[in-house]
Structures are given as structure tokens and as C-alpha cells.
Amino acid sequence: MSVWMLVSPLLMLGLGGLLVMLVDAFVDEKAELPILTAILLAVAGGVAAAGIVNYDNVALAGAPEYLTRYLAFDRFALFFDVVVCGGAALSALLAGGYLREHDLERGEFYILIIYAALGAMVLGHAIDLLTIFIGLETMSLGAYAMVAFRRTSARAVEGAVKYFLLGSFAAAILLFGSALLYGATGHTDLAGIGEAIEGGNASIKLVLMAMFMMIVGLAFKVSAVPFHMWTPDAYEGAVTPATTFMSVAVKSAAFAVMVRVLLTVFGDDLSASAASGWPPVIAGLAAITMVYGNLAAIGQSSVKRMLAYSSVAHAGYAMVGVVAAFRVEEIAVSSVLFYLMAYTVGNVLTFGALIWFGSNGREAVSYEDLAGAGRRHPLVALPFVIGVLTLMGFPPTAGFFAKYYVFNAAVQAGGGMIWLAIIGVLSSAVGAYYYLRVIVFLFMKEPQPGAPIAIPMRSGYVAFVMIIAGYFVMKMGITPGPYLDLAMSAAEQFVS
Amino acid sequence: MFAEYLPVFLLLLVAVGVAIFMFTMASLAGPKNMTPEKAIPYEAGSNTTGARHIRLSIKFYLTAILFVVFDIEAVFLYPWAAMFRRLGWQGLIEMVLFLAVLGVTLVYAWRKGALEWEK
Amino acid sequence: MSTSNFVLFLVSGGLAIVGAIGTVASRKPLRAAVALLLHIIALAALYLTLHAELLAALQLLVYAGAIVVLFVFVIMLIGPAAEVPSNPRGKITRLLSLVVGGSVMATVSFALVGHTAPRLPMLRNEAGENIFGTVEGMGVAIYQQALVPFELVSAALLVAIIGAIAIARSRTPQEQAVVVERQAERIELAAARDAELAQATAKVGS
Numbered sequence: 001m002s003v004w005m006l007v008s009p010l011l012m013l014g015l016g017g018l019l020v021m022l023v024d025a026f027v028d029e030k031a032e033l034p035i036l037t038a039i040l041l042a043v044a045g046g047v048a049a050a051g052i053v054n055y056d057n058v059a060l061a062g063a064p065e066y067l068t069r070y071l072a073f074d075r076f077a078l079f080f081d082v083v084v085c086g087g088a089a090l091s092a093l094l095a096g097g098y099l100r101e102h103d104l105e106r107g108e109f110y111i112l113i114i115y116a117a118l119g120a121m122v123l124g125h126a127i128d129l130l131t132i133f134i135g136l137e138t139m140s141l142g143a144y145a146m147v148a149f150r151r152t153s154a155r156a157v158e159g160a161v162k163y164f165l166l167g168s169f170a171a172a173i174l175l176f177g178s179a180l181l182y183g184a185t186g187h188t189d190l191a192g193i194g195e196a197i198e199g200g201n202a203s204i205k206l207v208l209m210a211m212f213m214m215i216v217g218l219a220f221k222v223s224a225v226p227f228h229m230w231t232p233d234a235y236e237g238a239v240t241p242a243t244t245f246m247s248v249a250v251k252s253a254a255f256a257v258m259v260r261v262l263l264t265v266f267g268d269d270l271s272a273s274a275a276s277g278w279p280p281v282i283a284g285l286a287a288i289t290m291v292y293g294n295l296a297a298i299g300q301s302s303v304k305r306m307l308a309y310s311s312v313a314h315a316g317y318a319m320v321g322v323v324a325a326f327r328v329e330e331i332a333v334s335s336v337l338f339y340l341m342a343y344t345v346g347n348v349l350t351f352g353a354l355i356w357f358g359s360n361g362r363e364a365v366s367y368e369d370l371a372g373a374g375r376r377h378p379l380v381a382l383p384f385v386i387g388v389l390t391l392m393g394f395p396p397t398a399g400f401f402a403k404y405y406v407f408n409a410a411v412q413a414g415g416g417m418i419w420l421a422i423i424g425v426l427s428s429a430v431g432a433y434y435y436l437r438v439i440v441f442l443f444m445k446e447p448q449p450g451a452p453i454a455i456p457m458r459s460g461y462v463a464f465v466m467i468i469a470g471y472f473v474m475k476m477g478i479t480p481g482p483y484l485d486l487a488m489s490a491a492e493q494f495v496s
Numbered sequence: 497m498f499a500e501y502l503p504v505f506l507l508l509l510v511a512v513g514v515a516i517f518m519f520t521m522a523s524l525a526g527p528k529n530m531t532p533e534k535a536i537p538y539e540a541g542s543n544t545t546g547a548r549h550i551r552l553s554i555k556f557y558l559t560a561i562l563f564v565v566f567d568i569e570a571v572f573l574y575p576w577a578a579m580f581r582r583l584g585w586q587g588l589i590e591m592v593l594f595l596a597v598l599g600v601t602l603v604y605a606w607r608k609g610a611l612e613w614e615k
Numbered sequence: 616m617s618t619s620n621f622v623l624f625l626v627s628g629g630l631a632i633v634g635a636i637g638t639v640a641s642r643k644p645l646r647a648a649v650a651l652l653l654h655i656i657a658l659a660a661l662y663l664t665l666h667a668e669l670l671a672a673l674q675l676l677v678y679a680g681a682i683v684v685l686f687v688f689v690i691m692l693i694g695p696a697a698e699v700p701s702n703p704r705g706k707i708t709r710l711l712s713l714v715v716g717g718s719v720m721a722t723v724s725f726a727l728v729g730h731t732a733p734r735l736p737m738l739r740n741e742a743g744e745n746i747f748g749t750v751e752g753m754g755v756a757i758y759q760q761a762l763v764p765f766e767l768v769s770a771a772l773l774v775a776i777i778g779a780i781a782i783a784r785s786r787t788p789q790e791q792a793v794v795v796e797r798q799a800e801r802i803e804l805a806a807a808r809d810a811e812l813a814q815a816t817a818k819v820g821s
Contacts, residue, residue: 014597014766014770017773018596018597018600021600021601021604021777022603022604024604025603025604025607025608026607028789066759066760066762066763069760069763070761070763070764071763100797103794103797105790105793105794106781106786106790107608108608108777108778108780108781111604111777112774112777112778112781115770115773115774115777116774118770119770119771119774122767128764130764131763131764131767134764134767134768134771135767137771138767138770138771138774141771141774141775141778142774142778144778145774145777145778145779145781145782146781148781148782149781149782151782151783180723180726183727183730183732184730185733186732186733186734186735196733202733203726203730205730206726206727206730208726209722209723209726360801499619501663555783556688556691557688557692557779557783558783558784560684560685560688560689561685561775561776561779562776562779563681564677564681564682564685565772565776567676567677567680567681568677568681568772571673571676571677572757572765572768574673574750575669575750575753575754575757575758578750578751578754579750579751579754579758582754583754583758586758586759586762587758587759590758590762590765590766591758593766593769594766594768594769597766597769597770597772598772598773601772601773601776601777604777604780605776605780608780608784608787609787610780610783610784
């Protein structure tokens, strides 16, 4: 098989996106853009998955040089193709229900999803500072516009401005770090930079400065504390399908870059250079992110804002796996990959359920809005319950194994990382409080007399997404084996 | 290097010099007797009314950003056009793809009314 | 570096710093934009000292010609008289940000002192001439080496345009019609539901 099969997910999104644009421009309002977008993304993700399975049959050696110089077509990258495409396809379907119900339907949203997903996939493939930056900007520009999509809402605009300013700032810092790396080593490809650093051919002062800046820039993108300030406002202000997209696809892609840059550029515990001193930094960030994210989530009265802080906390858990990759690469990287996959379906399920509970321009946002809704609409509340349980890490859902593998990787790595695992377990116990509170409100509270009650929307799209996401959450929780194998094979090939 | 661009710098120097000269001469040599009529913005027109700044339509902003993006596209065209023969078919395909993407975007902008001027 | 080049570097570098400080420090947006223009032109001169001649020209074309114009446009949009309100933050926060920013700058400068950039192989054409920074060199770099990133740039530009349209445009007449139709449907649906509910309560009552 030719290498073009591995390239085709990127090509399909790039060219298919143009097709969707033409359909939106020339076919009248009856065009079913959500379905079209979701099919395009799902097919691209499917091809990437087929690529992972048949990876050994692909003739990578014959790949043209201009292709492999800037993008890697390894299993690690393909894995992120699958995760990003899956998350984006489900977000697009959620948008199909949500935008229509709240009279926000405009075709641009789907095009932004497609091309932001393309940027996110490029980030997974990127092995050069140049492609990292272009991918990051493509993805981020799409995300900024999606947050500002409901432009008449002051909250959306506030969130978008904060996200845009801080995001651009982070991108500038990342770019500064990249420039310093280039200045220190004379390379822009990650492997070349890594070799130069490892071989001692680079000024270590410059490399450390660059590392600091790259970590700050990436920490912004994964919303790690203390670089998370934009997260609650942007997540709350954005239309909920955009929040879903940001919390799954954007975050996964940022983690892909983080893992690749830290391991190939700055090295693991086998490398002699002082640049491999990054683990304590990431470990510190992970610890405060987990603790702060969970504590801040408790105080929220809005479920959407609570989920934003929960996504901050989840970034902390995934970073535990990133730290452990320093020593036990295969186990740790695969745990991060599994985590991101489980988190993607879990978050889509939870945000989707929140979307389902809003109709006709009125969304369910706070806990009070949900009071008693579970007893009135048990079928609609079911995915919500499963969603918060998997985010909490309750067995037998995907979230349980995700957390288990990540903490296990930390324990296997040993040393100070065991403490990190302990902090992680304790803070997720704290997290149980606010996740269970959702269930309490759904089933055990009654709405205040006279208060507006949540009426679920009628949307086939949202129901379909709930079924798909719910299926994978349960499947990965009951038989995690095949999914872990997939993550393992992606990690194994990457670490080599 | 510096010698090659000497004319440019000389031109800059002359431009700045002329500007400074004109301003200083105007303030030194010009007669100054200010009257209230002379102080108002439009000396010969009707009296000004209304707020000092009006809010312009967001359409202007959209046009401006479209201009910037297509300006950048033109920048990419220049080195390609200068090396058209050497780049051959590969270069042509690359550029057609690049222009197709932005062409579709332009068509999209047009169909969605982003280029309309009324309202 | 020859002496004349060094002089050019010092002058344009100094002007770039002055422009950058002016951009962030001026209260009036329009003045900040003009300071930015100074910075951008000085930056183009700095590119000249690096022999990146085409880049210097493009820098003037894109940044001075388009982006600063866009900024001025936006300043006109919010009103040329708009002034930045005085910083609401306390003295301590401002001092702290000065310390943090200053120490980052100091560390970077410290890291850069005494560092010589690695020698890179020159970009040469078939005849063996140095083509770095020329139109030919840029053409080779963009269209033969970096053609994948080049195509990806088109996606980035596309997202920028679509994003701007998504935020700025109002509904087209067709979309407005769909929304009106859907709202009418919903009102009907709600009315039907109410009628059902009323019937059901009437039954329970009787």
C-alpha cells in the first residue's frame, strides 16, 4: 500500500472541506450540513484507523521527501487523527441539533470545525517547528471564531476576546521558544534539534530558555494551571458544541505536540543533556492543575463552568502520564493516548447531554436548571449520568481505566512520581463531589416553584451522538483491551 | 550591502528633512493671529453637530480583513511567478491547489453576502 | 559584519525598540499604530542586514501596507478619540508584572550573551551561486522544500476568512426565512402541547 493512504485523512479534510463550502454556498437551506460534515470526518477517521491496523503493509520507504520532511506518518499521528476526527464528527452532529434549536444555524460553523480539525491533525503529524506553528494557528483561529460564534451574547464575546488574546500570547511565546531552539541548534526539525542537544552541540542556556517557553505555550493550550485563566470564560461563553470541540479535539492535539516535543527534542532519562530536566516542571504543573481544577470546580453554580474546570483537572491527570513518559515511555505514552480517547467520548457524552436539556433558545446551564429533570425525562438524563460517572472515573466506564492506566504509569515510573499518583487519586476523590452533585440535582431535587424548567430538545442528531458516545464509554470501560492495544501500538512505534 | 541601499537611505533622510523643514518654517515664518472662526474644524461650512465619533459598520472591518488575507495570497504569488519556468509542473499544481482553496473561499464569501455593501 | 552594516544594525535595532516601546506605552491608539509602523519599518531594515532582501520588501508590503492599515481601520471603528483608560490595576500588580517581564528579558539576554549562531550551509543554485534571501532562494525554499507547509498555509488563511465572516455577517434572507418558519413551527407545537395538557387535565377533573 502506498503512503498516500496515510496522507489521505488530511487530504480528505482539506479537499472535502472545500466541497462542503460549495454545498453550503450553492445548495439552498435544505442542505444537511451536519450529516455531510460528520460523514466526511468519520470517513477520514476511519481511513486513519485502517491505516493503523494495516500499518506494516504500508511502503513508507518510498514516501516522497517533501512529505516526510515536515509531517510524520507514524501510528502516533494516525491515532490522533482518529481521536480528533471522532471528536470533531460528534461535535458537528451536536451542532446540528444545538444550532438549529437555538436559531444560530449558519454554515460557517461546520467549515470551521472541519478546518480546525485539520489543524489539530496536522499538530499530531508535525515533526517540524514550522508545521507545528501552522497547525496550531489553523486550529486556534477556528476555535476563536467558534467561541465568538454567538456574537450577540456579551459572554461569548468576552470569552472569545480572552481566549484570543491569551491564545495569541501563548502562540507568540511558543514561537519565541522555537526561534531560540533554531538559534541554538540551527535546525527546525524536531529530530535534528534533539540530536544537536543530545550531542552537546547547542548552548544549554538557550535550550533551557526555549524549553521554558515551549512548555508555557503548550500549557496554555492544554489549559494547565496557572495558564488556564481563559478556560472557564471561553468554555462558558461559547456555543456548547464549540465547547465540546475545544475540550476534546483542541486539547488532544495540544497533548500530541507536548508529548512529541518533550520526548524527541528534550529527551528522556537516557539522554545525558541537562535539557532532559523537564519532568519536575511538568510534574509541578500537573499537581497544581489537578488540585486547583478540582477545588475550583466545586464552587461553581453553573454546570457548564463546572465542566470547564473539570476539563482543567483532566488536563492535569493526562499530564501525569506525560511526566511518567520520561522513564517508562511505552506504558506512559499509551496511557496518555488511552486517556485522551476515553476523555473524548466521555466529554462528548456529558456536553451532549447538557445540550439535550435545552430547547427553543433556552439552555440548561446551572444546577438549578436541571433540578428534577431526571425524573421527568429519565431517558435524557441517562447519558448525563453515564457521562459524569466516566468523567469521575467510576467503574465500569472508560474514565475508570483511563485514570487507572495513567496513575499506574506514574507508579511504574517510580521515584517522586508516586506522589503525583497519590495527589491524582486524592484530587479525583474530591472531584466526585461535584460530579455526583449533578446526579443529585437531576433526581433528588425539585425545581423552585415558578422557576423555568429544562425541556429537552427533539433532535435525532443529539440522540444519535448520545448512543455512539455512550456505547464507546461503556465498551472501553468493560473491555478496554483492544483500545489499550491500539494505544500501545501507537506509543510503541513512536517511542522506538 | 549598505552601499547598495545608500540611495534608499538618502531618500529617507531627505524625506524626513523636508518634513522637519516645512514644519519648522511654518511655525517660524507663518503669521499667527487666531480668531474663533479659524479655530473651528470647517472654517467655511455649516456648524458641526452630533457626537464626535460615529460607530462604523462592522462591514468595514470585514472588508479590511478580506483585503489583508488576499494581500498575503498575492505575496505568495510573487516568488512563484518569478520562478515559474524552473518550478515546472510541480509548482503549477501547488499554486493551482493554493489558489483553488482561496478561490473557493472567495466564492463562499461572495455567496454569503460578505462582499455586499448595503445596510 | 562590516562597519557600515553594524551601523545599520544599531540604528534600525534602536528604532525597532523605540517603536515597540511606543506601541505599548502610548495612550492614544492612533499613536500606538504609528509607533508600530516605525517598528515594522525598522524590522525590515534589520532583515536587510541579514541579506533577506525579498523578506524585507514583503514585510513592508504586508505589514506596513496592509496590517497597520487594518489596525488604523479598527481604531477608526472604535473612534479615533478613544483613549485607553488609565490602568485599573493596583501599583503592586504593575510592579510585579514589571519584575516578571524584566526578569524574563534579563534571562533571555543572559542566555544570548556570547552565543554564536551555528553555521548553516548556504542555499545555492545549480550554478553554485549563493541565492539566500533572493527571489530565487525564496522560491526554492517555499515551492520545492516546504510545499506541504505552504499548502497548509492556505488552510490557515481559509480559516481566518471563514472565521471573520462567521463573526461579522448577518443572516442572509434565506436563513432569516428558515428561522421565521421554524419559530412558527415551534409556536404551533407548543400550542398543540398545551391543548393536549388542557384536555388531559379536563379529563382528570371530570
